[in-house]
Amino acid sequence: MDKESKIYIAGHRGLVGSALKRKLESKDYTNLLLRTHKGLDLTKQQEVNDFFEQEKPEYVFLAAAKVGGILANSTYPAQFIYENMMIEANIIHASYKYGVKKLLFLGSSCIYPKFAPQPLKEKYLLTGLLEETNEAYAVAKIAGIRLCKHYNQQYGTNFISVMPTNLYGPNDNFDLETSHVMPALIRKFHEAKVNNEPEVIVWGTGKPLREFMHVDDMADACVFLMENYDFSEIGEFVNIGVGEDVPISELVKIIKEIVGFKGKIKYDTSKPDGTPRKLMDVTKLSSLGWKANISLRNGIKETYEFYMKTQRIKIKIAI
Numbered sequence: 001m002d003k004e005s006k007i008y009i010a011g012h013r014g015l016v017g018s019a020l021k022r023k024l025e026s027k028d029y030t031n032l033l034l035r036t037h038k039g040l041d042l043t044k045q046q047e048v049n050d051f052f053e054q055e056k057p058e059y060v061f062l063a064a065a066k067v068g069g070i071l072a073n074s075t076y077p078a079q080f081i082y083e084n085m086m087i088e089a090n091i092i093h094a095s096y097k098y099g100v101k102k103l104l105f106l107g108s109s110c111i112y113p114k115f116a117p118q119p120l121k122e123k124y125l126l127t128g129l130l131e132e133t134n135e136a137y138a139v140a141k142i143a144g145i146r147l148c149k150h151y152n153q154q155y156g157t158n159f160i161s162v163m164p165t166n167l168y169g170p171n172d173n174f175d176l177e178t179s180h181v182m183p184a185l186i187r188k189f190h191e192a193k194v195n196n197e198p199e200v201i202v203w204g205t206g207k208p209l210r211e212f213m214h215v216d217d218m219a220d221a222c223v224f225l226m227e228n229y230d231f232s233e234i235g236e237f238v239n240i241g242v243g244e245d246v247p248i249s250e251l252v253k254i255i256k257e258i259v260g261f262k263g264k265i266k267y268d269t270s271k272p273d274g275t276p277r278k279l280m281d282v283t284k285l286s287s288l289g290w291k292a293n294i295s296l297r298n299g300i301k302e303t304y305e306f307y308m309k310t311q312r313i314k315i316k317i318a319i
């Protein structure tokens with residue numbers, strides 16, 4: 001990629017897309033192509049084709065997706081599978097048709113079988129049954145990976161895929177019904193502190209293990225791969241993670257301490273735990289010369305500051 005290359009970030013307002021935009025801008029990439037949902041509906045093939053024909057992007061970061069936490073995924077599986085498959089198929093096909101030089105597709109760690117050995121190696125893809133709470137999303141993401149692979153095989157394109165672990169950071173979704181655990185807990189502890197509530201309710205048993213990565217690290221890894229490695233060198237896809245996980249109960253303790261909540265914690269075991277563990281094997285990524293930089297504590301502190309800032313803006317607008 002040259003600094004003047006035309007780079008399309010699909011999903012630039014989301015958690016990952018906005019981090020990619022920050023990273024590319026900080027590295028002086030000057031020709032970023034961005035569209036909001038209003039200007040371009042990525043589930044509509046004709047709109048996507050027209051956009052690619054007109055704009056002819058040279059590089060594509062495919063970070064647009066319908067995403068959500070455990071409850072949203074299990075409540076709206078039809079929307080998760082349909083919208084994600086449409087977005088991927090439309091963008092990947094248009095990228096081939098209009099000669100995109102390189103595309104990076106973002107998958108997810110939930111593509112791995114529920115009971116795969118840990119840490120999760122790239123070769124475990126499609127070796128067992130998926131976790132049911134997010135099966136619809138996972139199937140769509142697996143389809144995206146295979147679209148890239150088969151377009152490369154048949155058409156000689158250069159489409160690479162990455163599998164990020166659980167991400168968090170600025171511009172995350174803090175809605176309690178649809179978010180992932182990290183933003184949900186930041187918000188729950190903050191509101192409980194401000195309203196002097198006696199306890200915070202955490203879903204599940206607190207026993208599942210999860211690996212968390214700050215989205216700025218993720219964006220850094222994606223740009224690193226786009227700049228340095230082609231499909232022929234890295235194969236079908238690469239895991240992106242920090243290589244360490246924590247029980248949800250430990251995450252709860254850290255967030256409680258950072259937010260400064262003094263009350264009790266109650267586990268609501270009527271809510272699902274999801275997959276027991278999801279730790280990425282990052283041997284491949286390390287061997288390519290990249291590793292994560294942002295510690296869990298610093299990342300949470302920064303995300304909490306972002307959350308408080310957006311809350312203050314909301315209060316100001318309401319006034």
Ligand code: GDP
Pocket residue numbers: 068069070071110134166178179180181182184185201202203204205208210248271272273274275
């Ligand atoms: P997952 O990684 O796909 O399972 O998605 P989540 O990030 O939504 O959930 C991770 C784990 O955190 C699960 O075991 C949840 O039950 C647990 N968890 C605890 N409290 C919450 C909460 O308030 N919101 C969410 N989304 N998950 C929670």
